[in-house]
Each structure stands twice: as C-alpha cells, then as structure tokens.
Amino acid sequence: xxxxxxxxxxxxxxxxxxxxxxxxxxxxxxxxxxxxxxxxxxxxxxxxxxxxxxxxxxxxxxxxxxxxxxxxxxxxxxxxxxxxxxxxxxxxxxxxxxxxxxxxxxxxxxxxxxxxxxxxxxxxxxxxxxxxxxxxxxxxxxxxxxxxxxxxxxxxxxxxxxxxxxxxxxxxxxxxxxxxxxxxxxxxxxxxxxxxxxxxxxxxxxxxxxxxxxxxxxxxxxxxxxxxxxxxxxxxxxxxxxxxxxxxxxxxxxxxxxxxxxxxxxxxxxxxxxxxxxxxxxxxxxxxxxxxxxxxx
Amino acid sequence: xxxxxxxxxxxxxxxxxxxxxxxxxxxxxxxxxxxxxxxxxxxxxxxxxxxxxxxxxxxxxxxxxxxxxxxxxxxxxxxxxxxxxxxxxxxxxxxxxxxxxxxxxxxxxxxxxxxxxxxxxxxxxxxxxxxxxxxxxxxxxxxxxxxxxxxxxxxxxxxxxxxxxxxxxxxxxxxxxxxxxxxxxxxxxxxxxxxxxxxxxxxxxxxxxxxxxxxxxxxxxxxxxxxxxxxxxxxxxxxxxxxxxxxxxxxxxxxxxxxxxxxxxxx
Numbered sequence: 001x002x003x004x005x006x007x008x009x010x011x012x013x014x015x016x017x018x019x020x021x022x023x024x025x026x027x028x029x030x031x032x033x034x035x036x037x038x039x040x041x042x043x044x045x046x047x048x049x050x051x052x053x054x055x056x057x058x059x060x061x062x063x064x065x066x067x068x069x070x071x072x073x074x075x076x077x078x079x080x081x082x083x084x085x086x087x088x089x090x091x092x093x094x095x096x097x098x099x100x101x102x103x104x105x106x107x108x109x110x111x112x113x114x115x116x117x118x119x120x121x122x123x124x125x126x127x128x129x130x131x132x133x134x135x136x137x138x139x140x141x142x143x144x145x146x147x148x149x150x151x152x153x154x155x156x157x158x159x160x161x162x163x164x165x166x167x168x169x170x171x172x173x174x175x176x177x178x179x180x181x182x183x184x185x186x187x188x189x190x191x192x193x194x195x196x197x198x199x200x201x202x203x204x205x206x207x208x209x210x211x212x213x214x215x216x217x218x219x220x221x222x223x224x225x226x227x228x229x230x231x232x233x234x235x236x237x238x239x240x241x242x243x244x245x246x247x248x249x250x251x252x253x254x255x256x257x258x259x260x261x262x263x264x265x266x267x268x269x270x271x272x273x274x275x276x277x278x279x280x281x282x283x284x285x286x287x288x289x290x291x292x293x294x295x296x297x
Numbered sequence: 298x299x300x301x302x303x304x305x306x307x308x309x310x311x312x313x314x315x316x317x318x319x320x321x322x323x324x325x326x327x328x329x330x331x332x333x334x335x336x337x338x339x340x341x342x343x344x345x346x347x348x349x350x351x352x353x354x355x356x357x358x359x360x361x362x363x364x365x366x367x368x369x370x371x372x373x374x375x376x377x378x379x380x381x382x383x384x385x386x387x388x389x390x391x392x393x394x395x396x397x398x399x400x401x402x403x404x405x406x407x408x409x410x411x412x413x414x415x416x417x418x419x420x421x422x423x424x425x426x427x428x429x430x431x432x433x434x435x436x437x438x439x440x441x442x443x444x445x446x447x448x449x450x451x452x453x454x455x456x457x458x459x460x461x462x463x464x465x466x467x468x469x470x471x472x473x474x475x476x477x478x479x480x481x482x483x484x485x486x487x488x489x490x491x492x493x494x495x496x497x498x499x500x501x502x503x504x505x506x507x508x509x510x511x512x513x514x515x516x517x518x519x520x521x522x523x524x525x526x527x528x529x530x531x532x533x534x535x536x537x538x539x540x541x542x543x544x545x546x547x548x549x550x551x552x553x554x555x556x557x558x559x560x561x562x563x564x
Contacts, residue, residue, distance in 0.1 A: 051399070053562065053563040053564070054563075074401070074402035076402075080396075084392065086308060086388075086392060089312075101398060102402050
C-alpha cells in the first residue's frame with residue numbers, strides 16, 4: 001500500500017527530556033490515522049516536527065516518499081494545537097494570507113468558509129470570534145488548498161456537541177473523498193468513530209499501532225437476561241467460554257471465538273430459554289487504550 | 298519575491314497601527330523638514346546670533362546645500378519606521394503567526410525575505426518622499442543662479458536610503474532576537490548609547506574601530522551639515538568608504554536576522 005508519511009527513528013530531546021523517542025510511523029494513503037496518547041505523550045511535538053516548526057534532534061521523516069520541504073507543506077492542510085490567525089484581520093483576509101502562502105487561488109475561500117459554517121461572520125475580525133468559531137476557521141484554512149493530507153490536532157477542542165458532530169461528519173466526508181487524515185486526539189471515542197488506523201504514544205515512544213477494526217474483532221462479549229433457567233443453560237452451552245453475573249439479573253457472557261449473540265440467542269431459544277435482553281458489547285478503544293497504557297508501565 | 302511582498306501587504310493593509318505609524322512618520326517628517334525657514338525666523342526673533350551672519354540669509358534650502366541639510370534632519374524620524382518594523386516582527390511571535398506561516402508552507406528564509414522586502418519598500422518610499430521635498434523646497438527657495446546645482450550632491454539621497462535601510466535592518470535583527478515589542482523599542486533606543494560606550498571603553502588608539510559598528514557606520518554616511526554656516530569645516534559629501542561599509546552590512550544584517558530563527562523551534 002502506498003505510504004503518505006513515514007518517520008524513521010524520529011526523536012526530539014529537550015535537555016534531558018525525551019519528548020519523542022525513536023518514532024517509526026507509517027501512514028497509509030487514504031487512511032484516517034489517529035494518534036492517541038495521554039497529555040504530554042509527544043503527539044503535538046511529533047506533528048510539529050513533521051511540519052518543520054520543531055527541529056528534530058534525531059531521525060528523519062518523508063512525505064510522499066521525499067524528505068519534508070516547504071513545497072510539500074503547501075499541499076498539506078494542517079492545524080496544530082490552538083487556532084492561530086491575525087486577530088485584526090477578518091476570516092476572509094486571514095484566509096487570503098494563507099492562500100498566498102500556499103500559492104492557491106482565492107476562489108475557494110467562500111466555499112471553505114461555507115463548509116465550516118462561518119459565512120455570516122466572515123467579514124468580522126478574528127479576535128471577535130468564539131473559540132468554536134476560531135476552531136472552525138482553522139479547519140477552513142486547512143481545507144483551503146484542497147489538501148491530499150490533512151493534519152488535525154485536537155480538532156474538536158472547545159466545540160459544543162453540535163460543533164463536534166459537524167466536524168466529525170466533515171472529517172468523514174473528507175476521508176470519503178480518498179484523502180488521508182492524521183488526527184491527534186485524546187478523545188478515544190472520537191478516534192474510534194472516524195479513524196481507520198491508530199497509533200498510541202506514551203512518554204514519546206510508540207507502544208502500539210494497528211487498525212481500529214482489529215480492536216473490535218476477537219472474542220465478543222454478550223450481555224444477556226432471561227426470566228428462568230439462564231444460568232444452568234449457559235453453564236452447559238458449548239458456545240460460551242465463560243459467564244459472570246452482572247447487574248439486574250443479567251449475565252456477561254464471553255463467547256467462543258467466531259460465535260455471536262445471534263448464535264447464543266438461537267441456542268437459548270432451542271433450549272426454551274426466552275431472552276428478555278440481549279446486547280453485544282464491542283470492545284472499546286478506550287478499554288484497549290487503557291490496557292495498553294497499563295501494560296507499558 | 299512578488300508573492301512574499303503580497304503576503305506582507307495582506308498582513309498590513311488592514312492593520313490600523315501600520316497606517317497610523319506610517320502616517321505620523323510622513324506628516325511629521327514632512328512638516329519638520331519643510332519648516333526650516335520658520336525655524337530660522339523663530340531663532341531670529343529670540344535674538345540668536347550666528348556671528349556676523351544674518352540668520353534669515355542662511356541658505357538652508359538652496360541647491361546644493363539642501364540635500365545634506367534635508368537628509369540629515371529627515372533621518373531623525375526613522376525611529377517611527379523602526380517602531381513599525383518592531384511591531385510587524387514581534388506581532389508574528391506574540392500571535393504565533395510565524396509558526397502558522399511555516400506550517401502553511403513558508404520557509405524560515407521566506408519569512409525573513411518578506412520582512413526585508415517590506416523594509417526595502419518602506420526605505421524606498423521614504424527616500425522618494427525626501428527627494429520630492431528636496432526638489433520642491435529647493436525650487437522655491439534657491440535663487441535662479443543656483444538652480445544649475447540642483448543635482449550636485451544628490452549623492453546624499455542614496456546615502457539617506459542606505460542609512461534608512463540599514464537602520465531598519467538593524468532594528469529587525471533586534472526585534473527578531475528580543476521578540477517582544479516593548480523591550481525591542483527600549484533596546485533600539487539605547488543601542489546607539491551602547492556603541493558609544495564601547496567607544497569610551499576602548500583605549501584611544503583603538504577607538505576608530507567603533508566606526509565599523511553598524512550604528513556608527515550608518516550614522517557616518519551623512520555628517521552634521523550646519524557647522525558650515527558658522528564657518529566650520531564640514532564634510533559636504535558622502536565618503537565612498539562609508540557606502541562600501543554599509544553595503545557590506547546589508548548581507549551581514551540579513552544573515553544575522555536569519556540565524557535568529559534558522560534552527561529554532563517555533564512554539
């Protein structure tokens with residue numbers, strides 16, 4: 001598979017602190033790549049190095065198979081940490097500066113402003129904007145060059161629930177156009193909802209990288225409730241690896257690999273156990289994330 | 298080149314502080330340099346005496362004296378342009394926009410180049426303005442017989458340009474190092490005194506070395522002209538060695554400015 005971004009032993013040291021330590025990442029084309037990690041794990045430092053604002057102390061990185069350059073950055077739409085614009089300029093004027101830097105036409109400005117829902121305030125000075133509006137403008141700015149790759153660092157920071165949902169939909173839409181997105185976040189739910197791949201950083205080292213769908217695979221857990229005979233039947237069921245009582249008379253059942261809640265339902269029905277509650281629990285990224293962090297203590 | 302200048306313009310054209318500073322500069326400098334005769338009249342009323350000379354007969358605005366008189370006085374107002382340069386650079390650090398500029402695809406060298414270009418532009422506009430004042434005032438006050446000297450000593454005009462340009466480059470380097478507006482203005486104000494202190498500290502035979510410091514170098518381009526009206530010997534031309542030294546300082550100052558951000562993390 002074609003690789004958009006790869007890092008080789010990329011490192012950044014601040015005095016004695018290793019902010020990023022020998023990082024090897026590879027982002028496939030067309031993926032939505034989540035970079036996860038607790039605060040201070042090196043997410044922003046990594047992105048800063050990839051965008052040439054932080055000088056690596058070791059290692060290297062390639063964009064589209066070539067070492068990073070300003071010409072490549074012109075084709076990348078990126079926001080890092082908080083939105084940054086000239087406070088005395090309007091949204092439109094700020095985007096004009098970006099368009100000149102990126103050497104793209106100004107014609108797309110109304111379109112991207114519309115896309116993030118800022119049209120009504122587009123001629124107001126940036127400093128009069130709320131945090132949510134600033135965040136939207138930075139996404140508009142990242143979209144301006146119709147980028148092949150977008151880098152978004154905590155893009156839903158400071159947004160209200162509607163704003164978060166809008167931005168999430170926007171990311172999904174952009175991804176569906178075949179674009180690659182690198183998304184740094186500590187909101188695991190967000191990464192699980194939009195990402196295809198993810199990497200976990202801790203104290204500057206990569207502790208896991210893989211596909212989001214793999215997290216959801218594997219042995220599944222089913223919550224089941226029935227009025228009578230449930231526990232006995234479960235104990236003798238060949239589809240079940242184990243079961244433990246849960247709240248409200250429910251049981252948490254671990255299925256044999258490959259078997260699903262539908263199989264369990266059919267089995268119980270055949271044994272004349274009528275199920276009143278049946279729920280499949282997908283393994284959440286959050287759980288996996290916390291497990292990973294604990295394993296790597 | 299053109300693109301970098303356009304970027305800089307789109308940052309500035311809607312910025313009120315820019316227009317206010319530039320406006321004050323041209324208005325105050327224009328009024329001051331054009332009111333020399335009024336000043337002499339005021340001196341005369343106060344009873345000032347230039348020896349035997351009738352004060353009102355001092356040929357301030359006569360060709361070719363006007364070029365040195367005018368450029369010497371006009372250069373005192375460059376501090377206002379310096380404040381503008383400081384603000385345009387320190388803003389980029391306080392708003393962190395330099396970082397976003399680099400993320401968006403400007404190299405650090407492009408950033409310095411865009412600032413140098415705007416400084417170049419301002420220096421040119423300022424020089425043209427002084428030149429026009431010179432032509433205007435000289436034509437008004439010069440007697441017919443001196444009109445043929447109109448372009449004699451016109452070399453003070455390029456010297457004025459060089460002094461302004463290098464001064465603003467020096468200010469740019471200070472602002473890039475300090476990164477904060479207030480402190481940069483203070484340092485720009487005391488910087489000439491620092492060079493003077495070096496002159497004082499150095500033992501006599503080595504004092505000439507201070508002439509090679511950047512502020513001395515650009516100040517030496519245009520000598521104080523007014524001594525000639527009380528029959529003192531003055532240098533009424535621009536020395537080639539001063540021009541050469543200042544030309545040498547252009548790449549040095551730009552290089553120094555670039556070094557302040559070349560290897561730095563922009564956070």
